[in-house]
Amino acid sequence: MSKVVCKGTVLKQEISSALTAVAQVLTIDHDGAEAETFESTTLDTTGAGKEHTATGYTEGGSVGFEFFYDPALAGHQTITDDVTTPAERNWELTFADSGTTSAAFTSAGTSFGFNVDPNDGLKASVSLKLDQLMTYST
Amino acid sequence: MKATFIRPDLVVSGVAPDASRMEQRDGRWYWRVGAQIENPRAYLLCINGDADPADEECQERVEAWRQRHGVTRKMSISARERLARGIHPVDFDRYDAGEIIGYNADGSYKRGPNWTDDDGSEGDDDA
Numbered sequence: 001m002s003k004v005v006c007k008g009t010v011l012k013q014e015i016s017s018a019l020t021a022v023a024q025v026l027t028i029d030h031d032g033a034e035a036e037t038f039e040s041t042t043l044d045t046t047g048a049g050k051e052h053t054a055t056g057y058t059e060g061g062s063v064g065f066e067f068f069y070d071p072a073l074a075g076h077q078t079i080t081d082d083v084t085t086p087a088e089r090n091w092e093l094t095f096a097d098s099g100t101t102s103a104a105f106t107s108a109g110t111s112f113g114f115n116v117d118p119n120d121g122l123k124a125s126v127s128l129k130l131d132q133l134m135t136y137s138t
Numbered sequence: 139m140k141a142t143f144i145r146p147d148l149v150v151s152g153v154a155p156d157a158s159r160m161e162q163r164d165g166r167w168y169w170r171v172g173a174q175i176e177n178p179r180a181y182l183l184c185i186n187g188d189a190d191p192a193d194e195e196c197q198e199r200v201e202a203w204r205q206r207h208g209v210t211r212k213m214s215i216s217a218r219e220r221l222a223r224g225i226h227p228v229d230f231d232r233y234d235a236g237e238i239i240g241y242n243a244d245g246s247y248k249r250g251p252n253w254t255d256d257d258g259s260e261g262d263d264d265a
Contacts, residue, residue: 002243004243005241005243005244005245006245007224007226007229007241007245008223008224008226008240008241008245009224010221010222010224012149014151014152015179015182015183015186015188016141016175016177016179016180016182016183017150017151017152017153017169017175017177018143018148018149018150018151018169018175018183018188019148019149019150019151020148020183020186020188021218021221021222023186023217023221024227025227026226026227067227068227072203072206072207072209073185073186074182074183074185074186075182075186077182078179078182090151090152092149094224096224096241096243097243098243
């Protein structure tokens with residue numbers, strides 16, 4: 001059991017059938033996957049506690065990341081290409097643990113925005129809507 | 139458009155395994171160094187430092203990009219290796235200067251050949 005640091009984490013995207021790293025990424029976040037439920041309380045439910053039952057579906061959530069944006073970079077061009085020509089794309093996060101475990105997912109939709117600040121480098125933010133679920137390393 | 143892979147760490151994605159062009163390690167398929175692909179966007183792998191052009195169409199596209207952005211093949215490959223080591227943008231200058239070569243599991247720096255004690259940071263000498 002150990003605490004895994006974040007420096008050294010690599011985000012990879014599929015370009016021409018190869019998973020290759022995205023350059024200049026600053027932060028990455030996943031807003032969470034949620035197994036969906038419905039309230040299943042009935043009149044004959046015993047006790048005061050409300051009942052919930054799994055629907056069998058899980059919302060995969062979205063993966064977002066911020067990076068120093070360079071329109072010349074291959075990986076950054078691919079991201080904007082997915083905005084202008086929407087397409088699903090395979091991604092993979094490789095963590096910085098000793099076993100370099102990874103989490104893979106497919107993006108169904110891409111959102112992209114950038115920020116020009118004279119006190120900072122050109123930065124962009126991306127949000128990837130997951131198709132189905134992230135594959136967690138086990 | 140054709141390109142030839144020059145890195146051994148590119149996981150195969152979206153195509154069926156082909157032992158003649160790929161190799162399996164740790165239960166995953168990787169493109170072999172020297173394997174060739176044909177894809178309309180193969181040039182992106184070249185400018186990313188993952189492959190070299192393998193036909194004239196790809197070569198022209200890559201050269202045009204390199205000239206427009208002042209990036210040489212060597213620069214692309216160096217940047218790609220930096221990327222593979224997971225170097226955070228805040229540490230780019232230190233890596234490029236040879237002070238660090240990566241991070242230890244605890245987040246401390248792996249010392250590069252140009253590491254100096256004046257950095258005031260601890261790390262293992264893994265150059």
